[in-house]
Amino acid sequence: MASTAGTIGWIGLGRMGEAMVKRLLKAGHSVTVWNRTAAKAEPLVEYGASIAASKQALSSCDVVFTMVSTTDDLKEVLFGAGGLVTGSAKPKVVVDSSSISQEGSAEIREHLEALGVAYLCTPVSGNAKVAKAGKLLTVSSGPKALYDQAEPFLQAMARKVMWVGEGELARVWKIAHNTMFGVVIQNLCEITVLAEKAGIPRHVFLESINDSVLGSMYTRYKTPMLTNLTFDQVTFTPKLLLKDMDLGLAAAKSYGVAMPAAAATRESVSRMVGRGHDNIDFAVLLAETAKDAGLELKSENVKMSDGLEA
Numbered sequence: 532m533a534s535t536a537g538t539i540g541w542i543g544l545g546r547m548g549e550a551m552v553k554r555l556l557k558a559g560h561s562v563t564v565w566n567r568t569a570a571k572a573e574p575l576v577e578y579g580a581s582i583a584a585s586k587q588a589l590s591s592c593d594v595v596f597t598m599v600s601t602t603d604d605l606k607e608v609l610f611g612a613g614g615l616v617t618g619s620a621k622p623k624v625v626v627d628s629s630s631i632s633q634e635g636s637a638e639i640r641e642h643l644e645a646l647g648v649a650y651l652c653t654p655v656s657g658n659a660k661v662a663k664a665g666k667l668l669t670v671s672s673g674p675k676a677l678y679d680q681a682e683p684f685l686q687a688m689a690r691k692v693m694w695v696g697e698g699e700l701a702r703v704w705k706i707a708h709n710t711m712f713g714v715v716i717q718n719l720c721e722i723t724v725l726a727e728k729a730g731i732p733r734h735v736f737l738e739s740i741n742d743s744v745l746g747s748m749y750t751r752y753k754t755p756m757l758t759n760l761t762f763d764q765v766t767f768t769p770k771l772l773l774k775d776m777d778l779g780l781a782a783a784k785s786y787g788v789a790m791p792a793a794a795a796t797r798e799s800v801s802r803m804v805g806r807g808h809d810n811i812d813f814a815v816l817l818a819e820t821a822k823d824a825g826l827e828l829k830s831e832n833v834k835m836s837d838g839l840e841a
C-alpha cells in the first residue's frame with residue numbers, strides 16, 4: 532500500500548464526509564480515505580482519493596479528519612478495535628467535524644492529547660448540498676496555533692471559517708446552532724401549514740418568507756423539498772435531529788438556561804421519530820404537522836430555486 536505520510540486522512544464518507552472530501556480533492560490536496568462501508572469509498576478514486584485498507588493505515592497521515600455520526604461512533608473509530616490511534620504510529624492531528632457532545636469531545640481530547648495527538652473540533656453549518664457548493668461554514672475550537680495550521684484545509688471546504696476559542700467551545704456553538712436549526716424547521720412547518728390551510732399556495736408562501744427579512748440560506752434550500760414533498764432526497768434524518776435537540780437541551784440544563792421553544796421542538800421531533808420516520812429527510816415534519824391540522828398535502832410540482840446554484 533502507498534505511504535500516507537504527509538497526506539490528509541479522512542474517516543467517514545456519509546453524506547457530509549463525501550461532499551467535504553471532494554472539496555479537498557478539488558483544491559488539489561492528497562486525501563486517503565476510509566469508510567466502514569467500503570463501497571462508499573470506491574467512487575472517490577476517480578476524484579483522486581486513495582483508499583486505506585484500514586483506519587489504522589491512516590495513522591501515518593499528518594492530519595486525519597473524521598466525520599461520523601455520534602460521540603460513541605467517534606470514540607469507536609479512534610479508540611475501538613483497530614482504531615486510528617490504537618497502533619504504534621499516530622497521526623499528528625485529528626480534526627473532527629461530527630456533531631457531538633461537549634463532554635464526549637472533552638474526553639476524546641484528553642485521551643488524544645495524552646497520546647501526543649493534537650485535536651481540533653471543527654463542526655460545520657450546512658448540509659451535503661451546501662458542502663458540494665463550497666458554501667459550508669466551519670467553526671473550530673482548540674489550540675489557536677493548531678487552527679492556524681488547519682485553516683488552509685478548512686478554507687478548501689468552506690465559504691467561511693472561524694475559530695471561537697479553546698477546548699470544546701465549537702461543540703457548544705454547534706449544539707446552539709442545531710437547536711435553532713430544529714426550532715426554525717418546526718416553526719417554518721407550522722406557519723406553512725397555517726398559510727396553506729388558509730388558502731395561500733405553499734410555494735407562494737415559502738417564496739415570500741425567503742424574500743422577507745426572515746428568509747435565510749436554510750429556508751431557501753429547504754423550499755424545493757417543502758414545495759414538492761421530495762422527502763426521500765435525504766439531507767439529514769429525524770434521528771440525527773433528535774440527537775441534536777437532546778444535545779441542546781442537555782447543554783441548556785448544564786448551563787442553567789431555559790429553552791422552552793427548543794423543548795417543544797424536541798418533543799415534536801421525538802414524535803416524528805417514534806412514528807417510524809427513519810431513512811427520510813427531517814423536513815417530513817411538514818407532513819406530520821399537516822396531518823395534525825387535518826390538511827392533506829400534495830406536491831405542488833413547482834421548480835423552486837434552492838439558492839445554492841453556482
Ligand SMILES: NC(=O)c1ccc[n+]([C@@H]2O[C@H](COP(=O)([O-])OP(=O)(O)OC[C@H]3O[C@@H](n4cnc5c(N)ncnc54)[C@H](OP(=O)(O)O)[C@@H]3O)[C@@H](O)[C@H]2O)c1
Binds near residue numbers: 548628629
Ligand atoms: N447531513 C447534514 O445536513 C449535516 C450537517 C452538518 C453536520 N452533520 C453532522 O455530521 C455527522 C455526519 O452526518 P451525515 O449526514 O454525513 O451522516 P451519515 O450520512 O449517516 O454518515 C455517517 C458516517 O459515519 C460513519 N459511521 C457511523 N458510525 C460509525 C462507526 N461506529 N464506525 C465507523 N464509521 C461510522 C458511517 O459509516 P457507514 O457508511 O459505514 O455507515 C458514515 O460514513 C453527524 O454528526 C451529523 O449530525 C450533518
